[in-house]
Amino acid sequence: MSEDENARHTEKMKKIKAARDRMMATKTEEKGLIIVHTGTGKGKSSSGFGMIMRCIAHGMPCAVVQFIKGAWPTGEGTFLRERFAAECRFFVSGEGFTWETQDRERDIAAAQNGWEIAKTQILDPEVQFVLLDEINIALRYDYLDIDDVVGFLLEQKPPMTHVCLTGRNAKPELIEAADLITDMTLVKHPFREGVKAQKGVEF
Amino acid sequence: MSEDENARHTEKMKKIKAARDRMMATKTEEKGLIIVHTGTGKGKSSSGFGMIMRCIAHGMPCAVVQFIKGAWPTGEGTFLRERFAAECRFFVSGEGFTWETQDRERDIAAAQNGWEIAKTQILDPEVQFVLLDEINIALRYDYLDIDDVVGFLLEQKPPMTHVCLTGRNAKPELIEAADLITDMTLVKHPFREGVKAQKGVEF
Numbered sequence: 566m567s568e569d570e571n572a573r574h575t576e577k578m579k580k581i582k583a584a585r586d587r588m589m590a591t592k593t594e595e596k597g598l599i600i601v602h603t604g605t606g607k608g609k610s611s612s613g614f615g616m617i618m619r620c621i622a623h624g625m626p627c628a629v630v631q632f633i634k635g636a637w638p639t640g641e642g643t644f645l646r647e648r649f650a651a652e653c654r655f656f657v658s659g660e661g662f663t664w665e666t667q668d669r670e671r672d673i674a675a676a677q678n679g680w681e682i683a684k685t686q687i688l689d690p691e692v693q694f695v696l697l698d699e700i701n702i703a704l705r706y707d708y709l710d711i712d713d714v715v716g717f718l719l720e721q722k723p724p725m726t727h728v729c730l731t732g733r734n735a736k737p738e739l740i741e742a743a744d745l746i747t748d749m750t751l752v753k754h755p756f757r758e759g760v761k762a763q764k765g766v767e768f
Numbered sequence: 769m770s771e772d773e774n775a776r777h778t779e780k781m782k783k784i785k786a787a788r789d790r791m792m793a794t795k796t797e798e799k800g801l802i803i804v805h806t807g808t809g810k811g812k813s814s815s816g817f818g819m820i821m822r823c824i825a826h827g828m829p830c831a832v833v834q835f836i837k838g839a840w841p842t843g844e845g846t847f848l849r850e851r852f853a854a855e856c857r858f859f860v861s862g863e864g865f866t867w868e869t870q871d872r873e874r875d876i877a878a879a880q881n882g883w884e885i886a887k888t889q890i891l892d893p894e895v896q897f898v899l900l901d902e903i904n905i906a907l908r909y910d911y912l913d914i915d916d917v918v919g920f921l922l923e924q925k926p927p928m929t930h931v932c933l934t935g936r937n938a939k940p941e942l943i944e945a946a947d948l949i950t951d952m953t954l955v956k957h958p959f960r961e962g963v964k965a966q967k968g969v970e971f
Binding site: 594595600601606610611612613614615616618619620621622625627641644668669670693727740744745747749752764765768 | 781801807810812815816844847896943950951952953956966969971
């Protein structure tokens with residue numbers, strides 16, 4: 566590069582850094598977020614679980630309510646219960662995916678029981694982060710009323726408490742209400758090539 | 769619901785379950801996967817960290833190499849080093865984002881040092897899962913050669929070892945080689961409303 570080009574490059578880098586510093590200086594607010602992980606790709610629950618582990622790492626008391634996957638033991642569930650019972654409260658409401666139980670009434674009762682637990686945890690001033698794992702499935706099938714759930718989050722959630730809701734097909738009302746939304750988009754999945762779900766990756 | 773509706777629901781769920789069982793019966797293969805988390809949304813690193821915690825939960829020895837974020841302490845890094853040093857090996861290669869260091873040569877040296885560590889961990893028969901956090905940033909800026917990395921993963925990775933590569937702008941060569949790819953797509957982010965990065969959520 567010529568001296569001229571070098572000078573321009575340095576000027577450009579300085580401008581980028583200054584713009585970034587100005588941008589970050591406007592980010593001063595702290596608030597409890599409504600976080601949504603949706604989409605058909607992998608990572609919705611494992612990212613929620615990653616945030617729970619972060620909370621534990623920071624000494625932030627947290628809670629997990631599993632709405633659907635409760636029927637089968639997951640690595641993270643056992644781990645949280647055995648190793649971090651003091652740091653994270655862990656609840657299971659569902660009995661498995663609905664095509665496993667084939668009993669709509671029982672699924673509805675389980676989802677509603679889960680939602681009662683969820684509300685208690687969200688309202689508890691001790692708890693700073695609540696993960697509602699796969700609640701979107703219960704909302705999609707109308708096992709829970711979307712207006713009840715969104716209304717509670719907007720009106721009764723303590724201002725500094727974070728709530729993370731996971732599961733594909735997040736309802737538009739929830740998308741509208743949420744602060745931070747990620748769509749985990751499936752690009753390629755080994756199921757298509759006959760590879761089964763594996764320890765450490767899927768569960 | 770009427771009895772009729774309930775019966776229809778049960779019939780429908782039975783069909784779904786049968787189809788799902790047939791589908792799952794074809795998924796018999798186990799193999800070490802090349803996993804990619806990319807996209808501009810949240811959850812790429814936290815989902816990788818969630819998988820690391822799953823591996824620890826299952827007693828699968830694992831390793832993390834952080835390529836870019838090393839300059840600032842993260843909840844998960846401290847946590848892994850303090851609580852799970854025996855289960856997970858944790859390495860840091862990068863010194864921060866490039867507009868902070870403004871020293872390309874030092875960034876390249878750090879990335880290449882990280883890649884040497886990564887190769888050693890991947891080749892180690894003890895290690896079953898390796899997370900290469902933010903390596904896509906190093907690849908994007910050509911701090912690492914994409915053909916070297918993809919060639920190594922396809923030709924030298926032990927068949928049962930999982931490797932997860934995270935970071936936005938994954939290169940097409942890596943997308944082509946990977947088994948399991950998720951694009952974390954940004955739908956809404958509170959930065960836009962002046963909310964800063966918060967403990968437990970972003971770090």
